[in-house]
Amino acid sequence: MSTARSLSNTDPALRRAWHPVARSNEVTTTPRVARLLGEDWVVLRMPDASGSGTTLAAFLDRCPHRLAPLSAGTVDGSTLRCGYHGWCFDAAGACVEIPSLGSAEHIPPRATATVPAAIAEQHGMVFLAPELPRTDLLDVPEADDPTFVHGALEPITARVGAGLMLDNFLDIAHFPFLHAATIGTPESSTFDFTFERRGLGMNVNSRHPFPNREDPGVAAGIRPLIQERLLEYRYRAPFSICLRIDYVDAGGTNVLDFYVQPEDDDQCRIYTTVHRNDLGGDEQRLAECVAFERKIIDEDLTLQERYRDRRLPLDLTTELHVKADRMTIELRRILGELSAPVVTGEQHA
Ligand code: FES
Numbered sequence: 001m002s003t004a005r006s007l008s009n010t011d012p013a014l015r016r017a018w019h020p021v022a023r024s025n026e027v028t029t030t031p032r033v034a035r036l037l038g039e040d041w042v043v044l045r046m047p048d049a050s051g052s053g054t055t056l057a058a059f060l061d062r063c064p065h066r067l068a069p070l071s072a073g074t075v076d077g078s079t080l081r082c083g084y085h086g087w088c089f090d091a092a093g094a095c096v097e098i099p100s101l102g103s104a105e106h107i108p109p110r111a112t113a114t115v116p117a118a119i120a121e122q123h124g125m126v127f128l129a130p131e132l133p134r135t136d137l138l139d140v141p142e143a144d145d146p147t148f149v150h151g152a153l154e155p156i157t158a159r160v161g162a163g164l165m166l167d168n169f170l171d172i173a174h175f176p177f178l179h180a181a182t183i184g185t186p187e188s189s190t191f192d193f194t195f196e197r198r199g200l201g202m203n204v205n206s207r208h209p210f211p212n213r214e215d216p217g218v219a220a221g222i223r224p225l226i227q228e229r230l231l232e233y234r235y236r237a238p239f240s241i242c243l244r245i246d247y248v249d250a251g252g253t254n255v256l257d258f259y260v261q262p263e264d265d266d267q268c269r270i271y272t273t274v275h276r277n278d279l280g281g282d283e284q285r286l287a288e289c290v291a292f293e294r295k296i297i298d299e300d301l302t303l304q305e306r307y308r309d310r311r312l313p314l315d316l317t318t319e320l321h322v323k324a325d326r327m328t329i330e331l332r333r334i335l336g337e338l339s340a341p342v343v344t345g346e347q348h349a
């Protein structure tokens with residue numbers, strides 16, 4: 001039996017990391033279930049006691065009383081009231097009311113709903129870390145930049161491996177084959193990169209010539225067909241990444257972010273948004289960019305969903321590697337570090 005290391009969608013090491021669990025606009029004062037690493041969480045906005053705002057909150061979808069799903073509960077004042085026997089929990093998970101308690105009884109100290117170690121909201125997304133995260137949230141400044149327009153794709157549920165999806169996003173040699181009908185051109189298959197490790201993540205930069213067939217300046221004879229572009233990949237373990245493309249000659253920037261939520265061993269939810277500053281506020285063109293991006297992702301999913309084993313190999317001897325695979329080798333190294341046993345001193349209480 002092989003003992004080679006690999007990363008499944010529900011590897012326990014992934015508990016010590018940030019994961020996307022919803023788009024911001026999906027989270028309201030109505031409890032919502034988010035599946036993550038084979039567990040259900042309830043995500044919602046709890047009204048503040050002052051009534052002036054809400055607090056983003058999450059609970060394991062299991063009431064400590066009879067383990068009923070808390071997602072069947074409702075917001076009551078600034079608490080979540082379990083739908084079964086009405087116990088109420090505040091945003092920190094503390095039980096603040098048990099309706100059936102007699103006047104001489106006290107709320108048991110263990111009457112606490114499990115909350116994640118951390119929850120955060122940025123760039124229109126909600127993130128959760130079940131245990132103290134060893135990873136950083138991905139910063140995408142363009143997502144909050146008013147000079148960009150933002151086209152969010154509908155979240156996609158797919159039967160894929162999260163590690164394999166990130167491998168696919170960082171892979172540069174598949175464009176001419178898997179994407180022959182969209183972005184694949186023979187010229188686009190290999191580039192030179194510079195790497196910079198950022199904790200459990202990396203930034204990768206490249207500057208290279210490419211044929212800019214979409215530039216109207218080429219047809220007008222203002223610019224040559226072969227132009228320069230800058231690529232910057234920003235990756236943060238385990239499954240968040242964005243790609244920024246700057247068109248040096250024609251001008252303009254195209255940013256694509258990509259987050260994968262590992263739901264179960266066989267299923268993920270994928271969030272991606274296109275950020276552009278070169279569309280002149282044209283909503284129709286933005287909608288076309290979003291539809292085109294969806295088409296490219298569907299090309300990738302057609303292959304990814306055919307993998308029977310959805311784990312990402314972390315043992316570098318399991319697969320074969322060539323020079324064009326340098327970025328995806330680094331991905332395996334970073335995820336290998338995340339999934340390695342926590343050494344003493346790094347252990348969080
Ligand atoms: S199961 Fe939640 S209050 Fe009883």
Ligand SMILES: [Fe+2]
Pocket residue numbers: 168169174178179296300
């Ligand atoms: Fe692809």
